[in-house]
Amino acid sequence: MYNVLVVKRTRIIDCLEKVGESVVVSGWVQVVRSHGKIAFLDLRDGSGTLQIGGFTESTVSAISALSSQDVVVVHGLVKKRDEKYVNSTLPTGIIELEAQEVTVLSKAGEMPFDMGGKQLHLELPTLLDHRTLSLRHPTVSAIFKIQETIVNSFKTTLKENAFTEIFVPTIVPTATEGGSEVFSIDYYGHKAYLGQSPQFYKQMMVPVFERVFTIAHAYRAEPSVTTRHLSEYVSLDVEMGFIDSFGDLMDMVEKILRNMFVAVKNNNQNELNALKKDILVLGEKPFPRIKMREAQEIILKRTAHDHTTEPDLDPSDEKEICQWALEEYGVPFVFITHYPTKKRPFYTMPDPLDPEYTLGFDLLGIQEEWVTGGQRINDYDMLVEKIKERGNKPEQFEMYLQAFKYGMPSEGGFAMGLERITKDMLGLSNIREASLFPRDMERVDERFSSR
Amino acid sequence: MYNVLVVKRTRIIDCLEKVGESVVVSGWVQVVRSHGKIAFLDLRDGSGTLQIGGFTESTVSAISALSSQDVVVVHGLVKKRDEKYVNSTLPTGIIELEAQEVTVLSKAGEMPFDMGGKQLHLELPTLLDHRTLSLRHPTVSAIFKIQETIVNSFKTTLKENAFTEIFVPTIVPTATEGGSEVFSIDYYGHKAYLGQSPQFYKQMMVPVFERVFTIAHAYRAEPSVTTRHLSEYVSLDVEMGFIDSFGDLMDMVEKILRNMFVAVKNNNQNELNALKKDILVLGEKPFPRIKMREAQEIILKRTAHDHTTEPDLDPSDEKEICQWALEEYGVPFVFITHYPTKKRPFYTMPDPLDPEYTLGFDLLGIQEEWVTGGQRINDYDMLVEKIKERGNKPEQFEMYLQAFKYGMPSEGGFAMGLERITKDMLGLSNIREASLFPRDMERVDERFSSR
Numbered sequence: 092m093y094n095v096l097v098v099k100r101t102r103i104i105d106c107l108e109k110v111g112e113s114v115v116v117s118g119w120v121q122v123v124r125s126h127g128k129i130a131f132l133d134l135r136d137g138s139g140t141l142q143i144g145g146f147t148e149s150t151v152s153a154i155s156a157l158s159s160q161d162v163v164v165v166h167g168l169v170k171k172r173d174e175k176y177v178n179s180t181l182p183t184g185i186i187e188l189e190a191q192e193v194t195v196l197s198k199a200g201e202m203p204f205d206m207g208g209k210q211l212h213l214e215l216p217t218l219l220d221h222r223t224l225s226l227r228h229p230t231v232s233a234i235f236k237i238q239e240t241i242v243n244s245f246k247t248t249l250k251e252n253a254f255t256e257i258f259v260p261t262i263v264p265t266a267t268e269g270g271s272e273v274f275s276i277d278y279y280g281h282k283a284y285l286g287q288s289p290q291f292y293k294q295m296m297v298p299v300f301e302r303v304f305t306i307a308h309a310y311r312a313e314p315s316v317t318t319r320h321l322s323e324y325v326s327l328d329v330e331m332g333f334i335d336s337f338g339d340l341m342d343m344v345e346k347i348l349r350n351m352f353v354a355v356k357n358n359n360q361n362e363l364n365a366l367k368k369d370i371l372v373l374g375e376k377p378f379p380r381i382k383m384r385e386a387q388e389i390i391l392k393r394t395a396h397d398h399t400t401e402p403d404l405d406p407s408d409e410k411e412i413c414q415w416a417l418e419e420y421g422v423p424f425v426f427i428t429h430y431p432t433k434k435r436p437f438y439t440m441p442d443p444l445d446p447e448y449t450l451g452f453d454l455l456g457i458q459e460e461w462v463t464g465g466q467r468i469n470d471y472d473m474l475v476e477k478i479k480e481r482g483n484k485p486e487q488f489e490m491y492l493q494a495f496k497y498g499m500p501s502e503g504g505f506a507m508g509l510e511r512i513t514k515d516m517l518g519l520s521n522i523r524e525a526s527l528f529p530r531d532m533e534r535v536d537e538r539f540s541s542r
Numbered sequence: 543m544y545n546v547l548v549v550k551r552t553r554i555i556d557c558l559e560k561v562g563e564s565v566v567v568s569g570w571v572q573v574v575r576s577h578g579k580i581a582f583l584d585l586r587d588g589s590g591t592l593q594i595g596g597f598t599e600s601t602v603s604a605i606s607a608l609s610s611q612d613v614v615v616v617h618g619l620v621k622k623r624d625e626k627y628v629n630s631t632l633p634t635g636i637i638e639l640e641a642q643e644v645t646v647l648s649k650a651g652e653m654p655f656d657m658g659g660k661q662l663h664l665e666l667p668t669l670l671d672h673r674t675l676s677l678r679h680p681t682v683s684a685i686f687k688i689q690e691t692i693v694n695s696f697k698t699t700l701k702e703n704a705f706t707e708i709f710v711p712t713i714v715p716t717a718t719e720g721g722s723e724v725f726s727i728d729y730y731g732h733k734a735y736l737g738q739s740p741q742f743y744k745q746m747m748v749p750v751f752e753r754v755f756t757i758a759h760a761y762r763a764e765p766s767v768t769t770r771h772l773s774e775y776v777s778l779d780v781e782m783g784f785i786d787s788f789g790d791l792m793d794m795v796e797k798i799l800r801n802m803f804v805a806v807k808n809n810n811q812n813e814l815n816a817l818k819k820d821i822l823v824l825g826e827k828p829f830p831r832i833k834m835r836e837a838q839e840i841i842l843k844r845t846a847h848d849h850t851t852e853p854d855l856d857p858s859d860e861k862e863i864c865q866w867a868l869e870e871y872g873v874p875f876v877f878i879t880h881y882p883t884k885k886r887p888f889y890t891m892p893d894p895l896d897p898e899y900t901l902g903f904d905l906l907g908i909q910e911e912w913v914t915g916g917q918r919i920n921d922y923d924m925l926v927e928k929i930k931e932r933g934n935k936p937e938q939f940e941m942y943l944q945a946f947k948y949g950m951p952s953e954g955g956f957a958m959g960l961e962r963i964t965k966d967m968l969g970l971s972n973i974r975e976a977s978l979f980p981r982d983m984e985r986v987d988e989r990f991s992s993r
Contacts, residue, residue: 102704117784117951120949136784137706137751137783138752160749162951196951197951198949199949222746222941223749223750223941223942223948224944224948227750227948232751235708235750236706239706239707239708242707253553253589255686255687255690256693256694258960258978259978260774260977260978260981260986261759261774262725262774262981262986263986263987264986274713274727275727275728276725276726276736277725277726278986279765279983283986285727292978296978298674298678299677299683300683301569301587301588302588306757308711308759310713312730322713322729323711323712325709333568333587469648470648471651490673490987490988491674493674494674496650496651497611497674497675498570498571498611498648498649498650500568500613501647509709527708527709527710527747528711532730535714535715536714536941539732
């Protein structure tokens with residue numbers, strides 16, 4: 092047998108540069124098409140997909156014997172396709188490989204579903220039960236190549252703006268930040284918890300680095316199953332000191348999101364094609380910023396639904412006000428500021444002109460919340476008072492409070508969930524599609540009900 | 543009062559470009575030096591430290607009234623220092639700011655220890671008990687600016703080599719990977735665990751992306767306190783498919799580490815100066831690669847200690863063999879390969895020529911383990927057999943095994959602990975110094991003993 096392994100492997104995408112040359116490629120069989128005297132194989136590796144043709148008795152027979160997901164190595168000749176056979180939807184669509192030898196490295200078991208189609212039509216539980224298989228389909232892996240771009244763009248924008256990346260723990264001593272349920276851990280005989288957010292830690296780093304961000308794991312033990320919540324998610328968190336006003340925070344949010352949309356558009360055209368999705372072009376249009384009470388007035392005028400005394404926007408309000416922003420400002424994003432103080436975390440700065448409302452904001456986009464943030468209380472005494480008002484003990488916040496006791500400037504920040512943003516940017520119907528291995532109350536990899 | 547906030551703030555490092563101009567700077571008071579008719583203040587912001595001089599009655603009095611960590615805003619004039627007053631250890635050492643107005647934004651409480659010295663001489667428990675304060679000292683924050691460079695360099699090298707970044711969960715269904723103790727969680731009435739590593743998930747992504755890396759949180763509930771272990775740490779994990787041999791993995795480790803050392807050298811000279819540390823220059827010298835049994839023979843010859851029948855190297859062996867590498871190859875790094883199969887995880891590929899030993903490796907560097915890795919078993923049946931041999935049930939690994947059932951090429955990978963690498967690169971004496979908020983059996987932020 093020709094020893095293919097002594098010849099250096101060529102990545103599929105690099106075959107474009109090797110027309111007329113002999114190469115060795117290897118990867119996973121995506122689909123096989125046998126037509127008697129000729130046979131074709133779509134081969135996928137980490138860089139892309141390539142059509143391979145068998146035109147001799149031995150290669151036709153070897154290709155015809157292959158099944159989806161077999162791992163093979165193919166020795167062959169890179170050829171330009173005839174004009175009429177060019178596949179413009181495939182990055183390698185102008186070439187194909189004429190197989191000379193096909194060797195199976197790892198034979199795949201029989202597929203539980205068809206992996207060969209352009210789309211993968213699976214119900215969500217099946218998609219997740221066979222995650223390591225479904226992810227091999229280009230329309231599923233595309234989501235995570237785009238997610239990688241989202242994270243890179245987030246980091247790049249922040250680094251360009253003098254932020255330091257920090258790494259903070261997920262095991263925390265107290266479960267006192269907010270209303271959501273928390274997971275508890277047996278920690279060497281003590282009780283500890285999984286952090287609901289990196290909030291306290293990023294604030295504590297403001298006097299150290301002034302501007303910080305972190306890509307953190309966050310946990311919510313909410314006992315409900317929705318299409319937009321996960322029990323474990325990746326939180327993109329930002330905190331910045333010396334803000335002049337909480338408008339500085341919204342400016343930074345806008346900058347981050349604008350860059351993200353452009354980055355996905357520029358880097359992921361192949362993935363967007365596979366998903367048959369377009370990415371929004373935001374341009375330079377500013378996102379409107381309105382108070383929650385103003386939003387309620389607008390909604391009243393538009394829908395005749397009077398929610399003007401409600402302490403929050405409900406999902407239908409959020410959709411309506413995004414629609415308003417699109418019609419009035421040409422962007423489906425709107426910052427809602429000045430939520431009631433009682434509805435926001437204890438550390439949120441009340442508006443000095445109207446302390447019943449906060450200098451906090453949510454960015455609503457394309458129907459739901461994308462980002463939440465606000466200016467924080469940076470005065471030690473005020474913060475202690477707010478902790479007490481909520482019925483908590485300042486002693487439980489000792490290390491957090493140290494940061495404020497020893498000199499803290501005006502500061503604020505915001506957070507966005509990576510899976511939520513991925514879902515909404517791509518118009519996915521369920522947040523689980525945007526998590527490699529989603530965790531919820533019914534599943535940790537396997538469904539509890541199937542155990 | 544002059545309203546300083548209407549004038550745009552200048553970052554300290556940018557004052558270098560503003561000689562002769564009026565600026566507004568703000569930050570934290572590092573140290574105050576009063577000399578009667580003149581007074582000096584070192585001010586720190588996120589970009590650096592600046593000497594500010596008070597030469598009028600009002601500014602001298604304002605500066606003299608300041609304490610360490612007060613947050614202030616200073617309006618003043620940027621001046622070049624006289625040649626004889628240039629401070630070459632400070633990036634802004636050629637300039638100073640002549641204060642015109644000094645305003646306190648946030649008054650700091652009294653310091654529990656002196657923050658004004660060039661070095662911060664604190665016992666580790668004190669350093670950690672006041673983490674939000676100790677981190678403000680340039681010699682402490684420097685560690686984490688370098689850590690940021692280490693992570694960036696890791697990512698950059700991998701992206702340049704066609705790896706995809708993935709995000710994997712920390713909550714896992716089983717506690718069966720290795721021998722270390724695990725933390726258990728109450729997960730909606732089910733038992734779940736904190737992952738000891740992202741091992742299984744990164745392997746499962748090989749058939750999806752071929753080459754992946756992840757910056758993951760990993761947890762070890764080991765009931766001991768050492769200078770080199772944490773209960774929660776950041777794991778830099780890599781996995782790659784289609785390797786020709788496990789030498790490909792070691793090549794990649796070398797590339798990553800070489801680039802890391804260069805990146806720190808190039809990006810963190812100020813931080814290295816603050817820490818009074820030099821960074822190793824590795825050059826192009828290859829790291830030697832020897833089998834564990836060969837290492838034991840070398841140790842026998844050098845020390846007369848006969849460990850040639852031991853199943854592992856002990857810490858004194860590790861130091862000795864690193865010393866040997868330095869003397870013989872000019873680098874304090876050495877790959878030790880072929881540890882006994884019984885001592886490595888079940889998924890490690892045995893050497894086909896000598897199955898009692900594995901195609902696994904550790905990179906020992908400057909006295910201890912930096913990286914651990916190896917080629918994995920990619921054959922489904924062999925993997926199932928190995929799981930059974932260790933007394934585990936294949937059903938517990940169902941989703942993991944799916945990845946191998948449906949076509950898996952030769953593959954392998956490796957992992958390194960971020961805090962460990964930071965510690966060893968900088969010669970820190972305790973790994974806790976390289977974690978913003980270290981977790982161990984005695985501490986989750988606060989010491990349990992002090993509760």
